[in-house]
Structure formats: structure tokens, C-alpha cells
Amino acid sequence: MHLSFPSPRARARSGLTGLLLLIAALTMALPGLARAQVTAFNQAVATAAAGDRDIAGFYKAVNYEGIWTGKDDRARRAALISALERAGDHGLPTARFSPDALKAKMDATKDPAALGRLEVEISALFLDYARSLQTGLLTPSRIDEGLVREVPYRARQSYLVNLMKSDPRGFFNALAPRTPEYTRLMKEKLRLETLIGRGGWGPTVAATKLEPGASGPSVIALRDRLAAMGFIGRSATQTYDAEIQSAVQQFQLAHGLSPDGVAGSGTLKELNASPERRLQSVIVAMERERWFNRPRGKRHVLVNLTDFKARIIDNNAVTFETRTVVGANQSDRRSPEFSDVMEFLVINPSWYVPRSIATKEYLPMLQENPNAVRHLEITDSNGRRIDRSAVDFTSLTEKTFPFAMREPPSQGNALGIVKFMFPNRYNIYLHDTPAKSLFSREVRAYSHGCIRLAEPREFAYALLARQTADPQGYFQSVLATGRETRVNLKQPVPVHIIYRTAYTQADGRTQFRRDVYGRDARIWAALAKEGVALRSVQG
Template identity: 30%
Template structure:
């Protein structure tokens, strides 16, 4: 961060600041492109990154500026993305942007000729101001611009050019333009009256917005369906919040996951509080089942409420034919992953109690304190909403809110028509034996 400057010290840094305030720093203007003043030389100096640290605070705030309480959906969505389309058409007509091909790790403090390519690329996309110049130094200007770019693309805003940041940088402008045009059609279909209060789940962005009066009241991360078991896009209504839910395993998970686990470890169901129930509701002992049989038994596999329940504290139901829902998870660490395509179709919600409180605000008797008290009892408690809340589960990989910050996300389900946009894929991970979680037996 910025170093404190003693008042008696007169440095090149303070000289530049004085010159800038006097209006001498319009060095990026086209009219001066063929000239180079002493201030130009200072700004473009290769060693500038070692002393131009008064801009560190500004750079560190660049990624924060991408965050907005403007919702993705709504009547203004198409107009906002059309502005972005016009801007990207201009970029394409001007020849697009250069590729960035670093041979060394690029981050704050590094000096490398490739940084000039990076500066040009970030300037064209609007992440770096032209006044930052064209030196080889990866200084705080570039650091802030990279963080802003990363935030706009759903990447960790660490300012380091890792594999996926470089891949995102090198997607051609023409491809990004086509991505915007594809998503314009999707946003146009969602531009009507969505309701005063609604929930949106954006699958590629892996996050949830709770919107009220056209403003985002709550935004939180989500874990959505893996490629082989995708989350379905649907318009529906949330009608129920269940505290301390039972989890009933879908047939697909019984066959694909539980049966193989029981062959390896016959105590798995017992250890994880999963009971077998027949059609009369009578409990059946796991020891009486032939787990090597070709077909799974025609029984209900139901997990008791508790800390290791696959849905943890909360299940949020909405009308749908896919047996999908929103829910809590006992493995909160999964939300730290960059790519959160890990479920079997359901959506796990970070800070689910905040969302539950928001959903139940119009249902009498359910303030946050009462929700917490009931969760602590471990007693299954279904709560019907007084008024159902619309939920829109959408697949939007590019958008621009009215703040004109253009956002792009990975086309994880490959619906945008260009394989180049699916930068990252996930096929799930081998899970260790142990307590049941929604990583090893994933609720549908």
C-alpha cells in the first residue's frame, strides 16, 4: 500500500502529482501521440512501478467497483446489454485487442515486455485508463485493471495472470460480441414484470440475487449442477422453507452413488443417519439388503435432520418437475472454490439463513431470531410462505447492468455456440470415505 511521504521530501512522485493537478497529464490524448513531454517520459518509464505507489489504494478499489446492486434481469436488461453490444461492435471494427502471451508469472512489481501487450488489451476493454501509459512495469495501475477484469469475468481478483485469466483475456473481441448478442435474446425473454420481490439464480455466474423494488437486496454464492447433472432453467415460485429438513435420496443417486458406497462400506448408511423405509413407513435394516444386487431396493432412503444432513439446516422448495430445490450444505468450504459446478442439479446456497429470513419477512412469526432458535432444536419444521415468491433460474453468461460494467461468465454447459467460451470444465471429484456430505452423495 501507499508509503507515507515526509512533508520535507520532494520526490519525483510529488512532482508528478503536482503536474497532474495542473492539467499537464493529458498524455494519452491523440493530439499528443506523436510528442513526448517530460511528464510523458515519467509516466511511461520502465521503472515506474517501483515508485508510483500513491495509486495503490485506487488500484485495490478497482475490483470493488464492479460490484453493483443493479439486478441482471428486469425491464432495463436488454437496453443495458445493447449498450455493451454497441461498444464491442466498435472494438471489433477497430481490430479487436491483442493476445497476451506471458512467458513469466505476471503480477504487481514485475517488469516484462509482455506487460505492454497486457496494457493495450486492458485499455481497449476499458479496464485500464489510457493515462496509465505503455511501460513494461506491472505497476498498481495494471494491478487494479487486472483485478477489475477478473471481477468482471467471475475470476478471483488477485491481480495475478494465471491460466484462466490469460484464457479469458485471449478470447477474441468478435467472440465476446457474439456472446453478448446471444444473451440479449435471453434477457429480452426476461424483461417483463418479474414481481416486486423475486429470487434469481444465474447458473453460469454461480450466484443468487434476491431482488426487491428493482434493487438487489441480497446477493450470495451458489453451487449448481455439474455438467453431467445440470441445473435446469425454469421460472417458478418458492412456496416453502423447511428448517432441519429430512433428505430423501432420489432414485438416481441411490443407484449411482449409494449402492456402490454400501458395497465398499456396509456401515455407511448407519454412520450417516440414513434410514431405509418401506411403503408403510416401517424401518428396514440395511443388513437385510443384498447390496450386490443389480437393482437398488424399492425403499425410501431418508436422512435424519442434523449437522451431517446433506441439506444441513435449510431446504427451500419451489414448484418444478425436476426434484430440484435450494438448500444449505454442511460443507461451507465448497463456496471457496472458483468453479462451483458440483451438485446433482440442486442449488446450494451460501448464507442460506439470510435468504430464508428475506423470504419469510412477510410470513408472521418468523424473524431471524426464531429461525435460529428452531434450527438449534434439530426438529423438522416446514414453513409455508404467506405469499409465494417468484424464482427465475436462468442461464446468462454475459450482461451489463445500468452501471455499464460488462460482465462475462464461463459457458459451462456449452449453450452459447462457441466451444472457446467454455474455458473451464468440472467433472466432479473422487470423494473420500467418511460422513455423508453433498459432495459425495449429492442431492438432486
């Protein structure tokens, strides 16, 4: 039977007119009961889809035919149900993506109009699941002002279009991030769920501090908990011996603690953390990995704020690593999370004081003493250096302060001898610092937001090695001039500033870090509100 549809121009008319034309054509083409059924289904699809522009656009393009509910759609339905059954494996809310609820609706729906409404409902569920799995359940910027990462969202309608063009199971298998990190996080999630199902790590350690040579019940609890975690073999020792000390050091390294082998208050706090808390960190890390579902670059710089480390990654391998100092845990100093591209470095940099620092920190000092902070130049809007004695700083406020402040190049410059630039609207970059003592601390959150490097020269050498045969010699020759000099990178390098309290290693333990800004706690609360729950696996 040949169906006569409206012309392309008629189909292009928006709203009810286009829909009525389509229904009229279907009605004229089909006799009796079949005509009523087709008309009811298509009309129900069009009406149900009208409230969602993307879904409505898709169904209009396919003449309001079904893609889920027909006899020829079995493979697509089966693939969707199979995918929903694995939603919990990805840390997604199982009630929201319940395959049993969907199957029950499918089995109970027979009426053509109800089937049309169900058709659209399934597409809405599919779009929700596909985007949640590929680019995250949450919108980062709604959780924390420091989550400024641009999530690589795909057009919603493209999921429906591409599903129609693909093998259904292959399409669903390709949705989640296809990174080694995501795969390893999923394995760690299952390991922790199994551990919880078996009772966890046993009793916590009731002590405030334990040192080598100690003995007694608390040492036994320490020994047993380290053994349950896999840091030491089973033994009967009741003394804090060399073997326990070594195990404590390995635990400390895996949790970003100073590896002194002493179970102090900080170490015991992390040691007593429950597997449920660690599982939360892993699920949050998986959500963050979905937000970050984009190519990183064969060579890129990765800064993990919670780990206080900056790394150069070449073809998935760490080729350089240095300690960092990151933004202090204060509302206007926390380092944001985002990605950009490093284009150049500046040797012998000037420090152009951010206005917030000039007005909040230095203006009060100048009001007390106009000759304060003499190492800083104060200039007017035309860049002319002003005579401090001619200015009444006490008459100025944060809003009316009209000057700029600059620290010229020097060894004591706040930026040290080099800064690494990836121009961005947050005015965040990597740089040297004269405050070297901070790098010896365990928690290194002290800056105004920029990332300070413990080994900036070596970092520069590693970057410049791609474009000069003698990167160290070149760097030192420019440095010796004392002049502020911009050096462009011939191959710009992506920079990714991330925040992971749980991350994996290709050939080692999953690493856990403290939630220095409380961001992961807020993300977990938001995930739980969406229905994400911890699971345990019996076995």
C-alpha cells in the same frame, strides 16, 4: 356498390365450400375487369393461406381482403419495412428479414393473383419476425435438455389481429422485451460492433502467467490491452506496477474471476478473448432475454448459474446476494433453467435421497458393505425402516432396488439446516450444505443439480422479514427444536434460474462469465445456422 356476402352460417363452413361461396358472391357483385381482379386476388389469398391454419383463419375473418398490399395499407407496409431494417440490431438474421427483398417483390408484383400470393407471404414474414423478436428465434428445448424454460408464446393469429387494431409503428416498437436488461444488451452489442469495426483491443498477451513486479514485452501487451478495454489509462510503464495490478483486479471482477491481481492462465484466457466472442455472448443473452419475456415479479429470486450467485431482487434492485454451488458439468447433474414460485422453506429438513443417487452411488457401497452410509435410513414402500442384515444387496440392481433412503435432520445433513422449496418436476430447490469449503472456489459446479447457498440463514432472514418482526429470532427458535418444520411464505416469491454468460449492470460494466455447461456455444451455433451473423460498424 353493395356486396352481398354469404350468411354467417355459410361462411362458417370449412374448406373449399366456404371459399367458393365467397368467390361466387364477389363475382356476382362486380362487373367486367374489376370483378376478375377482385376474384383473382381473393382467390389467391385464400389458396395461399390454406397451408397455415393461423393465417387462413385470420384472412377468413376479414373476408380474404388484404392488409398489406392495398393503397390504404401504406402505413402498415412502411412500419414493417422500418422494423425489418432494424432486425440486425436485435441480433436477428438480416437475410431472412430483408427489407430490400420485400420492397423488390412489392415493386415487381402487379398482377392481382400474384398480389394475393404476396399478401399472404408478407403476413407469414410478419408473423415470423414478430414472434422471433418477442419470444425468440429458437425453441430452447431443441438446443439443450437443460433448457426447460417455458417460453411465453403468444397465439400467432393474435399478432395479425392486434396489428389491425394498433398504430403500426407503436405495435412494432412494443414487440421486443421492454426490460432494462434488453435495452442495455442492445447498447453493448452496438459498442462491441463499433469496437470490432475499429480493430478490436489490439494484440493478445503472449504469456502463461504475469505477476506484479514483472516487466518486458508481455507486460506492455497486458497494459495496452487493459487500456483498450477501459480498465486503465494510457501510460508508458513497462513494469507490472500497482496500477496494472488494480486494473487486472477490476478485469477479474468483471469476468467472475478471483480478484487476486495476478494474470494467471485463467485470467489471460479471458483477457485474450476476442470482441467477436464477447459479441456472440451478448447476442445469445438477447435471445435468452426474449425467451424470458415475462414479468419477473416485484420481488423475486434470481439465480445465474454461470455467475454462481443467488440474489433477491426488490423493485429491480438487489437487496440480498450470496454465493452458490450449482450442478456439476455432467449429463445428469447440470442444473436446469426454469422459473417457478417459492412457497415455503423447511427448517431442519430431512434429505430424501433421489433414486438416481440411491441406486447409482449408494447401492454399490451397500453391496460392498451393508453397514455403509449408516447416517441414512433405508425404508420399504410403507415407510418402515428395514433391517440391513436381512437384505442381500448384491442381488439388487438399479432397476430392482425397492427401497427409499432418508437422512434425518442434523447439522451434517446433506441439506444443512434449511431448504427453500418451489415444487417442480425437476426436483430442484435451494438449500444449505455442510460442504462449506466449495464456496471459496472460483468455479462452483459440484452439486447434483440443486442450488447450494453460502449464506442460507441470512437468505431465510431476508425472506421472512416480510412476515415477521424478528426473522432471525423466529428462525433460530424453530431451528433449536431440532424438528423438521415447514414454514409457509405468506407472499410466495417467484424464482428464476437463468444462465447468462453476458449480463449488464444499471451503473457499471457489462459482466462476462464462462460457459460452464457449453450451453451458450450450442445456442450460438443454432443462431448462426438460422442466419445470425456478427456485424462490425465502421466509425
